[in-house]
Amino acid sequence: MDNSFYIKSHCRIKNSKISLNTVEVFERETKDFIEFIKAAYKSLDTKYPKFFKMDRLSKLAFIAADVLLKNENLNPEIEQDIAVVLSNKASSLDTDRKHQKAIQDKENYYPSPAVFVYTLPNICIGEISIKYKLYSENSFFIFDSLNAEHLSIYSNSLLETNKAKEVLCGWVELDGDNYDAFLYLVSTKGKIEHTKQNIDKLYKL
Amino acid sequence: MNNVYVSYNNIISSLGFDSETVVKAIHEEKTGLKLVDDKSILPNDFYTSLIDRNKLQTAFPKLKDVDYYTHLEQMMITSLNKVIKASKVKLDDRVGLIISTTKGNIDVLDANSPFEKKRSYLSALGKTIQDFFNLKNEAVLVSNACVSGVLSLAIAKRYIQQEKYDHVFVVGGDIVTAFILSGFNSFQALSDKPCKPFDKNRTGINIGEVATSVLVTNDKTKLSKDAVEILGESSCNDANHISGPSRTGEGLYRSVNLAIRQAGINVNDIDYISAHGTATLFNDEMESIAFNRVGLGDVPLHSLKGYFGHTLGASGLLETIVGMHSLHNNTLYASLGFEELGVSQPLNVIKNTTKKTLNTFIKTASGFGGCNTAVVFKKNIE
Numbered sequence: 001m002d003n004s005f006y007i008k009s010h011c012r013i014k015n016s017k018i019s020l021n022t023v024e025v026f027e028r029e030t031k032d033f034i035e036f037i038k039a040a041y042k043s044l045d046t047k048y049p050k051f052f053k054m055d056r057l058s059k060l061a062f063i064a065a066d067v068l069l070k071n072e073n074l075n076p077e078i079e080q081d082i083a084v085v086l087s088n089k090a091s092s093l094d095t096d097r098k099h100q101k102a103i104q105d106k107e108n109y110y111p112s113p114a115v116f117v118y119t120l121p122n123i124c125i126g127e128i129s130i131k132y133k134l135y136s137e138n139s140f141f142i143f144d145s146l147n148a149e150h151l152s153i154y155s156n157s158l159l160e161t162n163k164a165k166e167v168l169c170g171w172v173e174l175d176g177d178n179y180d181a182f183l184y185l186v187s188t189k190g191k192i193e194h195t196k197q198n199i200d201k202l203y204k205l
Numbered sequence: 206m207n208n209v210y211v212s213y214n215n216i217i218s219s220l221g222f223d224s225e226t227v228v229k230a231i232h233e234e235k236t237g238l239k240l241v242d243d244k245s246i247l248p249n250d251f252y253t254s255l256i257d258r259n260k261l262q263t264a265f266p267k268l269k270d271v272d273y274y275t276h277l278e279q280m281m282i283t284s285l286n287k288v289i290k291a292s293k294v295k296l297d298d299r300v301g302l303i304i305s306t307t308k309g310n311i312d313v314l315d316a317n318s319p320f321e322k323k324r325s326y327l328s329a330l331g332k333t334i335q336d337f338f339n340l341k342n343e344a345v346l347v348s349n350a351c352v353s354g355v356l357s358l359a360i361a362k363r364y365i366q367q368e369k370y371d372h373v374f375v376v377g378g379d380i381v382t383a384f385i386l387s388g389f390n391s392f393q394a395l396s397d398k399p400c401k402p403f404d405k406n407r408t409g410i411n412i413g414e415v416a417t418s419v420l421v422t423n424d425k426t427k428l429s430k431d432a433v434e435i436l437g438e439s440s441c442n443d444a445n446h447i448s449g450p451s452r453t454g455e456g457l458y459r460s461v462n463l464a465i466r467q468a469g470i471n472v473n474d475i476d477y478i479s480a481h482g483t484a485t486l487f488n489d490e491m492e493s494i495a496f497n498r499v500g501l502g503d504v505p506l507h508s509l510k511g512y513f514g515h516t517l518g519a520s521g522l523l524e525t526i527v528g529m530h531s532l533h534n535n536t537l538y539a540s541l542g543f544e545e546l547g548v549s550q551p552l553n554v555i556k557n558t559t560k561k562t563l564n565t566f567i568k569t570a571s572g573f574g575g576c577n578t579a580v581v582f583k584k585n586i587e
Contacts (some may be wrong), residue, residue: 003247078491091309091327091348096384100314103387116388117448117573119269120307122349127573129442135459137440138576139356139419142346157363161467174514 005025006190006192008030010168010202012065013060013181018044020067022205033179037063044070053114054127055095056179061086061172062131068168069121069132072185074084076132083137083164084125084184085154090175090184091121137163146182148199155186157195171203207423207508209362210585212432213292213525217284218415218445218513219254222264224431229513231538238411252399253415255381256280257534267337275320278330280416281378282337287336288418292370292427298341301370305347305357306333306379306518313385318344334376339430342370347518350483351385351572352440353377354417354521355580358386359438361421370439371423377519378416381495385412385517392448394485400515401481402540403489403554405547410426410483413514417522431533435580436565437468443575450487454495456577461499464567464579472500475581476563477555479528481570482508483515486541488571493548502551505561511541521570525582532563532584 012019015087016036018026027041037059040052054062065084076082095118097112102110117123122140129138137158155167170183182203186194192202215223219237220230230237235256258276265271265279266286274282279345281304294300306327312318313325324327331344345364347357354377361373389412391448396409420427423437441463443456451457465472478501480492489508496502509524516523531538539558546552564584571577 065320084442089326089328093325096308096311096314100384103383104316106244108250109387110390111387113388113448116391119287119388120348120350120573120577121386121570122574123447126442126447126576129444129575130446133444135444135456138350138442138574139347139360139440140348142331142348143343144332147343153364153369154360155366157367161363181249183397192350202341 003186004128005156005194007184007192007194007198008185009068009071010184010191013049013064018067022034024065031177048131055118057092057172057174058124058127060116060179060181062173063095063129064172064183065128065168066185068185071146072134079133079135079138079166083133083158083167084128084152085139085167085169086125086172087141088121088171088173089142089144089153090173092119094174095119104132117148146203148196152194152199159186207366209365209421209423209435210428210432211358211435211525211529212420212422212427214419215284215287216405216415216523216526216528217280218544219256220512222399223287224526224530228527231527234539234541234558236399236511236541239415245330246383247390247448249304251386251395252411255379256414256453263467275313277310277378277380278333281334281376284416284418285294285376285573288374288420290421291380294420294427296340298308299371300340301364301373302335302340303347303373303375304334304344305353305375305522307348307350307353308385308450310379312382350574350576351517352521352576352578353518355492355525355568355570356522356578358421358435358525358580359440359578362435362438365421365423369579372419374418375421375488375522376418377522378518379414379517381414396484399542400484400510401542402484402510403541403546403548403552405545407484407489407547409485413516415513415516415519415523417526418517419522419526425568426478427500428585431529432528432585433529433532435584436581436583437464438580439463439467440578442574447575448569448573450570454476454491454498456575457492457495457571458498460577460579461495461567465579468581470565474518474565475501475567477566479524479566479568480506480508482510490548493550493552496552497550503553505537505555507538507540507555521568525568528566528568528582532566535560535562537561
């Protein structure tokens with residue numbers, strides 16, 4: 001495929017750790033995801049109160065995106081031409097189960113719009129877009145596991161047809177106690193060639 | 206780059222089990238919406254369009270195994286089976302499968318569902334559909350709120366132009382469940398009457414269920430008589446709010462503008478707009494602002510929600526298929542439920558079904574998460 005695009009930077013959140021370009025930027029030994037991600041928010045100086053209203057999937061995706069995009073030193077006052085292409089296996093099932101619990105028992109029925117709105121996986125893309133003023137292409141895909149081939153084809157398509165200058169791309173999975181975010185920025189600049197093999201290699205690190 | 210077409214198509218709905226029957230019902234301004242009293246779904250009565258379960262099981266291609274499949278899987282398989290058969294495409298490794306859905310088998314989460322909980326994963330739904338037809342490639346699931354259906358067509362085109370596939374079958378579907386209706390009801394977005402998109406007296410949405418399938422292809426020998434070419438497409442976020450539409454219609458405005466620009470046509474070349482038109486106060490108002498910012502205020506426009514309700518992940522595909530038939534039949538179909546304009550900007554809402562020579566239309570959608578998509582289609586003239 002076309003190798004004129006590069007993986008400019010990449011971020012991983014897994015096993016109580018956050019790394020940027022393989023360098024660890026935060027660690028907190030805890031099994032509790034919310035405790036972990038809130039501590040990360042504080043430690044990384046995120047300063048975005050809307051974060052606390054987000055569901056768990058959005059919190060995960062948001063912090064991963066924030067670690068990557070903060071590193072770009074973008075001007076927060078101007079819009080950015082960065083497309084967002086995310087994927088996972090469990091969609092929004094984490095919040096879906098919460099909404100289902102609220103409606104299961106007709107005697108104890110309490111559906112809430114603040115929960116229901118997060119029963120779509122692409123809401124986390126909306127959260128990232130609001131923070132970084134991304135009026136750009138976005139899509140959320142579901143695969144059984146990270147599908148580097150599809151993600152790379154799709155990112156190349158967006159860049160080659162000038163739909164965006166860069167693509168924020170990757171995997172954000174949250175299912176019960178399991179969480180795993182791997183986001184990377186595809187660009188015309190960088191040192192790592194944007195290939196299926198390199199995406200898989202970085203994910204397996 | 207290769208030209209890409211939307212070709213053979215099918216609609217499974219309360220108005221019929223094939224596109225021609227459904228379009229004929231629309232021509233006669235029949236609605237599929239009915240008042241339903243089902244306390245297992247919602248404490249109060251609601252308007253919806255449902256697929257008859259007995260009729261669906263009878264139409265299912267492998268009747269003896271029907272109990273293995275969820276309601277949504279039965280809908281999707283029945284629909285896709287018709288399109289695969291009609292197209293006669295050889296199902297080799299050059300054939301892709303895209304499934305557009307917001308919630309998939311979400312009814313499986315209910316404590317009373319007879320199905321295993323793992324069936325609630327969208328990837329499991331994809332595998333079931335792929336395996337039924339013995340397709341070679343892993344299904345690509347698109348779950349991007351209410352733009353999923355029309356976005357899936359854009360994605361199919363992009364995969365074909367990247368030479369990953371020559372043909373892509375796109376299947377869309379979502380079902381009417383307690384999960385969905387309780388959620389929209391908590392937003393106070395549901396109407397207790399048949400919905401009235403763009404009307405002064407609109408009071409919210411109805412939710413309905415359909416399954417739809419199309420063949421997207423670069424192969425000119427695989428074009429149906431109603432095939433259209435995908436000229437341009439764009440998807441832009443509002444970057445404004447996760448559950449409310451932008452007051453300026455920013456994302457939709459940009460999507461429409463960029464789709465028209467990519468199509469290489471002028472605003473004046475658009476013969477009609479197949480709008481999203483959910484019949485909520487804010488959505489319809491936002492659309493009127495966005496269309497006027499592009500200069501489309503006087504172009505004939507309809508919403509099809511008055512026929513089916515909002516069919517979520519299937520809606521964009523459903524409305525594109527009706528648009529294809531609209532071009533083929535040279536007919537503008539009435540925006541059912543509309544009487545008097547109730548948005549702040551002028552719109553040319555189609556009041557009566559009328560004959561008109563048509564070549565090009567634009568399909569738009571907007572959804573939660575601030576997403577918007579627009580795709581321009583042109584009649585394929587042999």
